[in-house]
Amino acid sequence: MTRVLVIGGGIAGCMAALGAVQSGAQVMLVSRAPGATALYAGGMEIAADLREMRALASSQPYHPFVRLGLNDFELVTLLDEVCYRVQEALARAGLRVAGNWRTTGWYADVHGGVRPAQLVPESIQPGELGALQGKRVAVVGLSAIGDYDAVATAAALEEAGIRAVPLTVTMDLMQYPSQSALVSRTAPPSL
Numbered sequence: 001m002t003r004v005l006v007i008g009g010g011i012a013g014c015m016a017a018l019g020a021v022q023s024g025a026q027v028m029l030v031s032r033a034p035g036a037t038a039l040y041a042g043g044m045e046i047a048a049d050l051r052e053m054r055a056l057a058s059s060q061p062y063h064p065f066v067r068l069g070l071n072d073f074e075l076v077t078l079l080d081e082v083c084y085r086v087q088e089a090l091a092r093a094g095l096r097v098a099g100n101w102r103t104t105g106w107y108a109d110v111h112g113g114v115r116p117a118q119l120v121p122e123s124i125q126p127g128e129l130g131a132l133q134g135k136r137v138a139v140v141g142l143s144a145i146g147d148y149d150a151v152a153t154a155a156a157l158e159e160a161g162i163r164a165v166p167l168t169v170t171m172d173l174m175q176y177p178s179q180s181a182l183v184s185r186t187a188p189p190s191l
């Protein structure tokens with residue numbers, strides 16, 4: 001059996017490890033700390049459409065989409081497959097993710113901005129700005145979570161034409177584990 005060592009446990013390493021496992025390899029994944037993947041805001045931006053990708057190709061010759069050296073058909077097929085595999089792998093771990101690379105939704109982010117995303121957790125999808133039009137929205141901040149700004153998020157929604165009211169709620173939360181505690185956690189038995 002082929003043995004594969006993957007270094008890095010962000011989304012790139014996890015998808016590489018998953019691909020190798022599915023090809024029948026025996027895989028070991030090592031990672032020294034949570035990386036950018038652990039910080040992402042909840043919505044994955046992939047690519048809006050082929051036009052955007054062609055623009056990337058002409059302005060950024062070293063962009064990963066360009067370096068793959070694929071034609072439009074191959075790129076579309078690959079993106080379909082990648083979205084499917086991400087969703088399938090996360091669903092097996094209990095996280096259901098909605099959308100695909102062709103569907104762009106707009107979401108208020110934690111910093112008071114509005115940003116696009118193609119794949120989002122199902123729990124986030126009802127917050128897509130189009131679905132909130134005509135509704136009154138309460139944006140709830142928890143005082144124990146200092147880096148979430150409900151006022152800024154409500155202001156971003158208002159700018160997008162949605163009636164939004166910021167509220168702050170006091171709640172006793174269990175102690176958050178430190179990043180080092182997360183790193184030393186035992187890996188699940190199988191992917």
Ligand SMILES: Cc1cc2nc3c(=O)[nH]c(=O)nc-3n(C[C@H](O)[C@H](O)[C@H](O)COP(=O)(O)OP(=O)(O)OC[C@H]3O[C@@H](n4cnc5c(N)ncnc54)[C@H](O)[C@@H]3O)c2cc1C
Pocket residue numbers: 007008009010011012013030031032033034035036037038039040041042043044045046
């Ligand atoms: C604050 C923030 C917010 C973001 N928000 C979004 C978002 O909302 N939507 C979106 O689509 N993208 C977002 N991104 C970008 C996205 O998170 C990254 O593009 C993506 O997660 C990169 O994945 P990766 O696997 O390449 O790298 P990482 O997730 O950084 O993984 C690399 C891993 O390799 C490990 N490693 C590195 N060197 C070694 C070594 N020598 N030995 C062992 N392990 C090693 C690191 O510890 C790390 O765990 C965000 C990024 C940041 C920083």
